[in-house]
Amino acid sequence: MPPQNTSLAEGAVDDDVSSHKLSLLKRRRDVMTSANILFYESSKQELLVERAEGQWMFDEEGNRYLDLINNVAHVGHCNPKVTAAVTAQMQKQYTNSRYLNSAVIEYSEHLLKHFPQELNTVLFCNSGSEATDLALRLSSYYNGKSEYICLKGGYHGHVQSALDVSPYKWKGGAVKQPEHVHAVDAPDAFRGKHKGNYAGEEYAKDVAEVISRREGKISAYIAESILSCAGQILLPPGYLKAVYKYCRENGVLTIADEVQVGFGRVGSKMWAFELQDVVPDIVTLGKPIANGFPMAAVVTRREIAEAYWKSGSQYFNTFGGNAVAAAAGLAVLKEIEESNLRQNALEVGEVFLRGFEDLKQKNDIIADVRGFGLFLGIELINSEGLPAMEEAYFVRNRLLEDRVIISVDGPDENILKLKPPMCITKENAEMVLEKMNAVFNKLK
Numbered sequence: 001m002p003p004q005n006t007s008l009a010e011g012a013v014d015d016d017v018s019s020h021k022l023s024l025l026k027r028r029r030d031v032m033t034s035a036n037i038l039f040y041e042s043s044k045q046e047l048l049v050e051r052a053e054g055q056w057m058f059d060e061e062g063n064r065y066l067d068l069i070n071n072v073a074h075v076g077h078c079n080p081k082v083t084a085a086v087t088a089q090m091q092k093q094y095t096n097s098r099y100l101n102s103a104v105i106e107y108s109e110h111l112l113k114h115f116p117q118e119l120n121t122v123l124f125c126n127s128g129s130e131a132t133d134l135a136l137r138l139s140s141y142y143n144g145k146s147e148y149i150c151l152k153g154g155y156h157g158h159v160q161s162a163l164d165v166s167p168y169k170w171k172g173g174a175v176k177q178p179e180h181v182h183a184v185d186a187p188d189a190f191r192g193k194h195k196g197n198y199a200g201e202e203y204a205k206d207v208a209e210v211i212s213r214r215e216g217k218i219s220a221y222i223a224e225s226i227l228s229c230a231g232q233i234l235l236p237p238g239y240l241k242a243v244y245k246y247c248r249e250n251g252v253l254t255i256a257d258e259v260q261v262g263f264g265r266v267g268s269k270m271w272a273f274e275l276q277d278v279v280p281d282i283v284t285l286g287k288p289i290a291n292g293f294p295m296a297a298v299v300t301r302r303e304i305a306e307a308y309w310k311s312g313s314q315y316f317n318t319f320g321g322n323a324v325a326a327a328a329g330l331a332v333l334k335e336i337e338e339s340n341l342r343q344n345a346l347e348v349g350e351v352f353l354r355g356f357e358d359l360k361q362k363n364d365i366i367a368d369v370r371g372f373g374l375f376l377g378i379e380l381i382n383s384e385g386l387p388a389m390e391e392a393y394f395v396r397n398r399l400l401e402d403r404v405i406i407s408v409d410g411p412d413e414n415i416l417k418l419k420p421p422m423c424i425t426k427e428n429a430e431m432v433l434e435k436m437n438a439v440f441n442k443l444k
Contacts, residue, residue: 020060021048039407045400052077055424057405065403066428071375071419074263074288075335082291082331089327097124097321107326110333112299114270116279121305123298124321128259128286129157131296134315135282136161136220138300139253142307145219147180149210149252153230153411154186156222156257156284165222168229168411182210182218186227189236190368190379200239208246220282221247222255225262225272231410232377232417234370240276253304256280259296260375260419263288264336267346267373275372290328294319341422345373351426352376352418355433363440365391374424377409378416387412391443398439404432 025046028036040046047065049057054076057065067077075082089103097104108122123138125131140146148165150156155168163169167183170176177183187203189195194202211218221243227233244254261272262285273280281304286296308315319325336342349371356369356378365388367381380388380395392408395416399406409417 018048018060021046024048039405040397040400045397047400047405054078055421055428063403065400065405066420066424066432067405068418068420068424068432069405069407070421071260071265072287072292073421074265074291075332075339075341076291076421076423079291079331079335081335082293082328085327085331086293086324089324092323094322094324096318098316101323101326103323103330104321104326107330107333110330111297114333115283115299118279118301119283119299121300121302123300123305123315124325125296125298125317126294126320127157127296128257128284129159129162130317130320131259131284131286131298132156132162132165132222132257133159134298135222135255135284135300136165137311138282138298138304138307139220139255141310142304143219143251143253145217145251147182147214147217148219149182149184149207149221151186151223151227151230152183153227153233154183154222154224154257155229156224156259182214184210186230186233187236187239188231188233190233190370194236197237200236201242203236204239204242204246207243211246211250211252215250218250218252220253220255222257224257224260225275226260226266226372226375228260228375228417228419229409231379231412231415232370232375234372235276238276240273240278244278244280253281254278255282255284257284259284259286263332264342265345265373265375265419265422267342267349270342272372272375289332290325291332293325293328295325295329296320336422339423342373344424345422348424348426348429349373349376351429352433355429355436359433359437359440362437363443365440365443371418374418374420374422376418379410380414380416387414389413392416394443395436395439398442399435402435402439404435 038046048060050060051058055067057067125134150165152167155166156162163175164178164181184206189199247254256273258271264270266272269275282300284298289295360366360369365380368379370377380392382388392414396406396408407417409415
């Protein structure tokens with residue numbers, strides 16, 4: 001959540017807010033909870049999005065903004081091929097998912113071709129949060145255990161079971177760490193307790209310690225394949241391989257959360273867990289899976305999926321895996337393949353990273369730049385060595401004035417986060433770097 005009262009974040013922009021926008025904000029507050037915070041609301045410059053196309057979003061006056069944060073619009077806002085596929089299927093059939101339908105089967109087959117052979121079964125749901133809940137339940141049905149290990153700063157969704165394993169949301173009060181969940185340090189090799197060539201193995205020992213201490217009780221270990229809300233943290237080499245070894249030696253299942261980082265975003269691989277040369281027991285998918293259409297999935301081994309019967313029930317989700325969602329999902333996969341978007345992620349991501357490194361050389365406040373493909377982060381640390389939260393929001397808000405949309409994340413709210421639509425271009429990246437250079441000059 002952005003800070004509510006910081007001088008740099010606020011900015012004197014009230015006069016620029018249209019009466020129409022102010023009216024909408026008032027009407028929204030009248031009918032929705034204040035907990036439904038908007039990206040820029042606390043800085044009094046909320047963006048009203050009237051339409052979007054590709055990597056661009058347009059406000060009520062027709063001004064064009066470059067979108068660097070909406071990984072949901074994975075193959076571009078209002079992608080015509082996805083729109084056509086959804087429209088065509090809606091004209092045929094859109095009903096309860098318990099009927100036999102070829103579109104769902106075709107999509108399942110196509111999706112599983114992108115996974116290691118061991119991961120051969122898919123279960124559908126509506127959101128990443130549901131996918132997390134289903135993955136956790138499957139692990140418990142399979143091994144009969146009920147405790148979990150997660151990473152500090154991790155986030156896996158907003159249903160209760162997902163919040164239970166999401167330290168990012170443990171704020172006290174109603175949302176706090178439950179007794180059956182054990183959080184270990186995020187493997188941050190930049191600011192964390194372990195650095196250097198063996199950081200991954202050292203952080204993995206934390207998982208081994210919990211497994212040993214809670215012998216025979218841990219059902220699953222869950223982690224994002226690149227940590228997003230925890231601060232765009234890249235897992236150190238060897239980390240997941242060591243963790244998975246400890247888990248499998250002790251009957252603990254491994255869950256890879258690919259909700260934010262999957263579907264080719266890292267460029268060199270389809271799934272970010274592949275960067276660590278491992279195969280999870282369960283993978284959760286969401287957000288970009290259908291380019292904005294509500295859809296999510298759990299991919300796992302057949303024997304784990306079949307363990308659902310141990311619950312004494314059957315798996316059913318009214319809308320999960322419906323034919324329209326499947327049509328959208330298939331169109332997304334085909335667009336990734338046919339438009340070579342993984343290669344684009346590599347090439348454009350390299351432009352960003354080189355540019356960020358140049359900015360780092362010129363700006364002491366930039367402590368680290370990192371990422372793979374089009375999942376990138378810039379960490380800001382002030383002159384006192386503390387997380388530069390206020391300055392991060394200053395950069396974000398100034399970029400909005402330049403019609404570039406970026407987000408701030410991390411437990412200390414000092415990470416500039418980029419995860420744009422995969423169709424973004426090198427020219428777009430160069431433009432962003434030029435504008436960022438001007439904004440950072442204002443911080444000196």
